[in-house]
Amino acid sequence: MSDVVEKTLTALPSLLSLDSQPGSAKLSSSSKLGALIRGITELTSKHEEEKLVQHELASLKDQVSSPNISMRQMKEAMVRAIYCEMLGYEASFSYIHAIKLAQQGSILDKRVGYLAVCLFLNENHELLLLLVNTVLKDLQSTNLIEVCMALTVVSQMFPKDMIPAILPLVEEKLNHSKEIIRRKAVLALYKFYLIAPNQVQHIHNKFRKALCDKDPGVMFASLHIYLQMIKDNPEGYKDLTASFVTILKQVVSGKLPMDFNYHSVPAPWLQIQLLRILSILGKNDQMSSEIMYDVLDESLKRAEINHNITYAILYECVKCIYTIYPNSDLLEKAAKCIGNFVISSKINLKYLGLKALTFVIQQDPKLALQHQMTIIECLDHPDIIIKRETLELLFRITNAQNVTVIVEKMLEFLHQSKDDHSTIDLVGKVAEIAEKYAPENKWFIETMNTVFSLGGDMIQPDIPNSFLKLLSEGFDSEEENQKLRLFAVDSYISLLEGEIKKLPQRFLQVISWVLGEYSHLRTDLDSARVITLLAKLLDMKQMSGETKTWVLMAMTKLCSGESSISIAQSVCDDYSSSMDTVLRQRAHELQLLSQDSALRGQLLTLHSGSEPLEVDSSLSFLDAFVSEALAAGAAPYKPPHQRQEELAQEKALSLEPYELSLPINMSSSSLTGRQSPTLMSVSSGLSGDSTELSLKGNTTILKLEGVKRVWGKEGYLSRKDPLEEVIQVENPSSPSQPTGTGGTPSDTPTPSATPEPEHGKQQLASSLFIGLGSQTSVFLMGKSDPTAQRIRRKVKTPNSSMAVTERGSVSSTSSAVDNLLCNNIPESANMVQEVTYETPPPYKTELDARLNEDLIDSTPSPVQSNGVETTSDKTESEITDKPRDECSSISLPAKLSGLPHSEVTSLCSNQTVELSACHVEKHDYVLLVIFISNSSDSDMENIHLQVISEQLEVSLLCESPLQDIAKHSMAVCQYLLNVRRPVVHFEVVGMLSYQTSSENQEVEFSYKLPLTSFVRPLEVSTEQYGTMWLAFSNDTKQNLALVTDGQDPLTDTLDLLKKKLGLHVVEIIGVEGIVACRLVQDQPCLLHCRVHGRTLAVWLRSPIPELPDCLLYHCQRVLEET
């Protein structure tokens, strides 16, 4: 076989003219391409190639623009143009001709025209619009080949806005008698789903039909749509689990026609696709998972043929088994299967085995123990990719006992690696585990030195940031803090005394900061010496302006004593006229402060690290200035991280009814913002780094401002590591660290030091896999037992927002919030036991409907100061009327129980813990309430709950860390959710780690909530609406179905939307209606609706790019459900 292909290319030039192809590419036309390819193949230099191709392009340009060119010639020219572009030479003159060819050519010419369009243009190219008519025509053609071509091109590339024009035609093709047409129609719809999901909302039932198509090819095509939709919303398709299982069963048992086989394996890629779908459906869902067990077992059995493709299926199978709700029998078989992979002599299989192992040890770390010797061998494998994959695996099993060995292995790899990308990645990982598990200070500082040196300029900026944060915030013991800082100071002084030229900029910044802050800790160190060392840095040529700023800042902190001041003075002279304004600013500061020692002493008092700085992060000292500016019409400055705080502040200080304050908020965020950009920038500039202001403020502010301001920029020159000898990772020589459980650090030897290689491996193994056994506790990444961590960051609580809330406890809303903040533990333990998790969570749709209803009930009429109570009474009665499942017997904390909330759904459960959650919708925020109930007979300790979301800001509404949960009782955690980026459904994922009877455990879960939970009515006047409309730039238009059963379709439709989604109907004028809403924070969205015959043309606008599309989706759904 490979011989044949070899001919394809090596013998290419000589074969080009021997055209025996049963096609149309005859001698004359192909020879030109042939000559071109031959010509280029023979060339030796890039320059010659360029000359030849440019010449070719020039002649092509002439040819295609000639009026007499035939379509056949055009096609031939187009293929050459494709070839030239493929070599990297733009042939943009031919784009328009490609479209023409698709329009006018016959069959093969047309196909090449379409092909050229796909290859030349990207999805947003304006010329693509010209293709729409051709596609329309071809879709209606009686020639099936043309229909086929049109569908092929549509499923690869089509302008998003024009989808409605061809959608009916494509839908029609779903019922075509030929399988190929149906299949391609499904693929076209898949494309539409990818680029504009809401356009194909209404044809979901047709997707189901495609899934049940009698032709397996059509069914396969529909799986692409399903995989995507299920990824987006797994809850919505649970009912299809059984269908997917049946299909897989049939495929596995060979029910498909023979031509679907690949090397006698039935439709392998189809199997893989199905397994991927099943693993999503079965994740955290015992009931769905149970349906799959049989077929997964069958798949494992069937895949016995020794062929790569069966291994590929097995890999997918194993991943699925470890993703879904566990079944011990299957787990055992899957583990065996992985075992065979990793010990295989076939290298590709070994790679896949390692990849699978990396995946599964996150579920079951003991598996790594079984394969420890293999892993050790892989670590020294000659193939770099195997090594890399092994390190990835080790990264996942790092714990406090093996961290030194694993980091050593990673650094070893880093020293050899030349690839930037893997260097950045690995450096990040080393920093992560070093910070998490560092056994001692010296090791930590030295490891970080290596990280900074190796990572150089490419290092992710958050590594130095979090390192400095760690140094400044410290850990639990103050004594340890000081020791760590001392180590850092010592280490940096000796670095600066050595070869400084090789230190990367980012590292120098870290060094300057640390010396500025902490060199005073070393009492025998003269500050003049440090300043001299720093001044030496300034003389280096390759120093960036930013680094110099850091150095000057450090000098400012240090300069005391005569000799230092004189050095500082000369530095000031150099930089006080610098072109760099920031640098100049710093130089002036330094000058001023070095001369006025009284002022300096007042500003820069040495603080003893133990007390974290009191930070006025709300910048209240600027209040007078701000209110002045606001009075002058400026918009309030709102950096993202402050929104949270402001939200709380707003609540606390809200003494007026909401409907009054809202428009003001509105205008501030969007309208006045545009009108007075100058004022806006003034205020934000001031809160940035003006010294005059900071000097007026207190000491801490000056310091902090400096630090804050210098973070952020990136991009420096690359430097090689000078520190290799310094940073040889040493094993902890004195294993006296109280590292929590089990491990005896004495069996962590340096493997290279052992003479016999076998023995060395054994020892390495014991040091790598320590802590993974059943006796010792297990630390998986990010799920570690907090007590065992040596270096641990203090949990920072959002003090400022708390303070604000307390301060403003005048209003009843805030007192409610105060109560929310405490860790509510329901009194009755029995309550928890009633909860059964056997029942699956209710389907999303029901939940949504409930939510929407609840939301409507709660949509505040003008809220008085006790408005919450009023609405809650109503909803409470509503809720009790409805049938509830057992889950609801988990009661919300008293203060929340009255509020509209979703049903409590089970997130996940195991033998010891049951997690469930619901969300509570309030007027201007949404709360996620998580119930952790301990169903075991022992107490849960060291509980650590982490909740994150990509699209939401999640903040814990609780100051104290989670306390231990006694047996058979429950704890409640509340999180405040804010929209970061709107999507149709938000997903919150989380992880709970805890200890029961001194065994570490962790569970993962995810929770979904629809955008509608965040939608609130926005009450604006028509005039306000008008101004806002003009100010917003992101819009979407779409025709929706009207509710036609009543008298006035427009009013009925808008009322329905108002009721279901909580929109505010601003005004209805004739056939037009205007509607407004906002997300809980003031992210507005406006709808303009107009009746067109039997449809409603809706036009949505918002300042948030994603919002119109997402809201449209929900409008569409509401209207379709009726």
Add this chain to the structure above:
Amino acid sequence: MIRFLLMVNRQGQTRLSRYYTDVELKLRQNLETEVVQRCLSRSKEQCSFVEYQDYKLVYRQYAALYIVVGVTDDENELSIFEMIHNFVEILDKYFSRVIMFNLDRVHIILDEMIQNGHIVETNKSRILAPITAIDKICDG
């Protein structure tokens, strides 16, 4: 997901390239050169998968021809490895007896197999159906 598929010869000259994500024309050449270097520098005993930037390359050598597929990390490398072989078998089936390097036809065949970075069809006869139909009309 599949990011791109390349066919290159041992000299590093691109014979066919198809991108499934937007990559600027200027960047493509650079990428192709680097990709080819990565693959050519490896021996037969080494793994058929290589790291490149944030994705993986799956490559297969047929005499002087290399087929390289760039995939994201969540892809099943071995299944891609076999997909390459399936593709080559299809080319072999179609370009029978004397072989011609028909850029357009190879693309048309590839379009039937991979769309939007996903494998959409693997059945050999179905992949070849459209191109053979076109050939028939053009002949007849």
